[in-house]
Amino acid sequence: MTIDMNHPKYFDPFLKTLEVNTDKNYHTENAVLIAANFGTDRHKKDMKLIADIQERDGYLNSQSSLARYYLLKDILSNVKEYLKFWGVSKVHKGLAKKIYKRL
Numbered sequence: 001m002t003i004d005m006n007h008p009k010y011f012d013p014f015l016k017t018l019e020v021n022t023d024k025n026y027h028t029e030n031a032v033l034i035a036a037n038f039g040t041d042r043h044k045k046d047m048k049l050i051a052d053i054q055e056r057d058g059y060l061n062s063q064s065s066l067a068r069y070y071l072l073k074d075i076l077s078n079v080k081e082y083l084k085f086w087g088v089s090k091v092h093k094g095l096a097k098k099i100y101k102r103l
Contacts, residue, residue, distance in 0.1 A: 005088045008091055008092075010092070018102040019102045028051050028060060030103060031050070032051050034076070038076070038079050039075045043075050050067055079095055079096040083095065
């Protein structure tokens with residue numbers, strides 16, 4: 001069974017994953033997931049770099065934390081445009097707010 005992007009429940013598994021990751025304190029993993037789904041190539045590259053630094057150091061330093069915050073803010077501010085591009089913005093109105101709510 002395939003569900004297309006026009007289905008109102010299309011993003012529910014994605015949102016559930018964000019919720020589970022947040023409960024496990026996997027905030028960087030969520031950021032990488034959000035970038036992979038809604039970010040530009042630059043967003044994806046920068047978010048991967050942040051994740052790699054965190055993996056290398058064993059913690060997220062303050063500079064990387066700030067970079068992650070602003071990258072997420074930029075990505076989520078453009079979710080509406082991403083959905084318009086795919087022609088599903090009316091079906092998934094408020095998706096960015098739903099994502100924020102789970103972080």
